[in-house]
Amino acid sequence: MVADNQFKGWFQQVTGYAPFPFQARFACGEALPQLVxxxxxxxxxxxxxxxWLWRRRERDDFDSPHLRMRLEDDAGI
Known part of the structure; x- marks a missing residue:
């Protein structure tokens, strides 16, 4: 819950908008969803x-080669 509230404050500071619930779940949830x-x-x-930036900053264990590969594949790299 603390991380969720911290993310919400940081997201609002960065974008000027409060995050939608799905954005906060993606940032603070244990697992990444297969589909949004x-x-x-x-x-x-x-x-x-x-x-992704939040998870990289807040979670030492979040170095997912799967996510990196998926983003590269989606970008056509």
């Missing part, structure tokens, strides 16, 4: 980038 079924324009890009 959210309509276009509601913050999936902010979720992916800012939640």
């Amino acid at each position: 079924p959210v309509p276009t324009g509601l913050g999936k890009t902010a979720m992916a980038v800012l939640a």
Whole structure:
């Protein structure tokens, strides 16, 4: 809960907006979801980038080669 509140404050400071619940779950949850079924324009890009930065900053154990590979594949690298 503390990490969740800290993320919400940090997200608002960075973007000027409070995060949607799905963004906070992505940043603070134990596991990454396989799919985020959210309509276009509601913050999936902010979720992916800012939640990834948050997890990298707050969790020493979050060095996921799977996530790195998936982001590279999706970018066409």
